Amino acid sequence: MWTTIVGLSGGVGAALIAAWAALRARRPRKSRVELVDVSFRPPDPAKSDKDDPPVLDVMVRNTGGLPAVLKRVVVHVHQAVRFGDTSMPMPYDAGPGFVGAALDVSATYDVPLPDPEAAAGARVTAGLAQTVGPGEADRFLVRLARPVIHDMVAYLLRVEILYDGDDRKVTAEPLAVVFPQRVVIAVAEQIEGEIRRFRQTVDVVRQAIDREMVARGQPAPDWLTASPRGRDDLPAGLVSVDGNGNIFDSGENGVHIVNEAFWNPEQAVHRYLDDLAERYRKVVAISTAASVVSEPLRDALPRIHATLSQLPALRAQPSTPEKAVTSRASAPDEIVGLLGGQHVLNDLRARADAGNQEIARQLPTAFRLAEKVRRLGPNSPEGLDGRDTLIQWWMTFSGDVSRAEAAWAELVRDQLPVYGNDHPKTLQARHFLGKCRGEAGDAAGAAAAFAELVSDRNRVLGPDDNGTLDSRHEQARWRAMAGDPTGAAEAFAELAADRARVQGPDHPRTFSARYNLAYCRGKAGDAAGAVEAFTELVQDQTRVLGRDHPDTIASQDALDDWRGRSGPATTNGEQ
Structure with missing residues (x-):
């Protein structure tokens, strides 16, 4: 009997030992970290270049038998190249100018990359404070800090994760990244x-x-x-x-x-x-x-x-004699040439003298900018950029959209031979020109201008670019103002859906598109549809912005207005 029992116990013990050995063979006693995935997070269209650096999304798992302590992330830079500044040096030396979805992210780490001139072969290290248990997975972000440069730079990188006391490591596949994440290529x-x-x-x-x-x-x-x-x-x-x-x-x-x-x-x-x-x-x-x-x-x-x-x-292309850059004289009552921006500057100075503190603070900068336009020429790239800024300032403070429209039209004309029709700066100036045209009273002309601009921006920048979305907003807005609320409602419905997909359902510009969608529904005769849309919008704005936010109040007022209507609206209420 005892022999049988001993024999049975021995069999059980042997089985347990064999199972333990097999388990140990499958999961070593040491930790063993594997990279599950290393990818880039998509850019955030709601953020500026400065606030939206490239971010690596790193997923790891520990297939070993002991906890793994992640100690450092090491970024090796193999190559780097500047490629954003496509301006051609001039023939003389000028003086200084004015210048894993289901796994939650556990931590975020910053890794500063070196300037491109000193980048090749560089090794950048940042400390980690992560522990991954046996059989567990982890996910963290590595934010690649942007160098202090005013240019576009591409980097070829290799990322290593060092873990445990003997600095064991896992290495990711080579990565390519660009700063900033809004890339402009010269045409x-x-x-x-x-x-x-x-x-x-x-x-x-x-x-x-x-x-x-x-x-x-x-x-x-x-x-x-x-x-x-x-x-x-x-x-x-x-x-x-x-x-x-x-x-x-x-x-x-x-x-x-x-x-x-x-x-x-x-x-x-x-x-x-x-x-x-x-x-x-x-x-x-x-x-x-x-x-x-x-x-x-x-x-x-x-x-x-x-x-x-x-x-x-x-x-x-053969060299052909060029006429010298000349300074075109401006008519005294128009701000078209902006050689020194005298009309703009005189107007800004008068408003500052009248007590406008905001203008008074910006006036010295405006004068320096006008001097730069005069010194470098109104049709140089720097002069064109300076004129752009001066027109925006003057339009903001004066509200004279007719003169601003003339200035934008002149600027676009001068940008075309320098930048071309598809350059982002030309496209942005055309956007302002279209707005001024509509606000000066030509709603149909503005709608037609924005239809052409939307087509160009969609082709050059893509349908999800912020500029493309903004121009679609203006196209729909001026379409409504020109007497087509039904077509405008359809356009705002599509825009609101795209804004929600690209920028998020709670983004202010998504709310703005929804406001105009509701308004245009009412203008097209669907008062009930306007009430329904405004009701949903007020609920979402109250949740995100609060009941006392000006945008929420405006939507609530519009809701109350449409509740009392039985027919199309007769007032202008687009945002």
């Missing part, structure tokens, strides 16, 4: 504009040299058949070539400190195009070498390839 028209501006500036310097030589009683150089090839080919002491000893005066009143690009302009143009091609090719190479590419960089690649395919044709 052929913009690059052509840069080359044209460079050649015009060369001509400006040549004219200054001609004037100075003639004033000395010497013949001007023959720029067409025997152009000087270097500094020794011209007399000494020319302020149009050597400057007057003050770098801040270079580029002003015929004073220039010319650089190497001036002596061989066509070589400088070819060097500019070659440099641009090399930088764009590096971005493509970084993306190709990565297993995981951030969404903004992936979306930019077709535009990069399109520009690369156009660069050889630009390089093959």
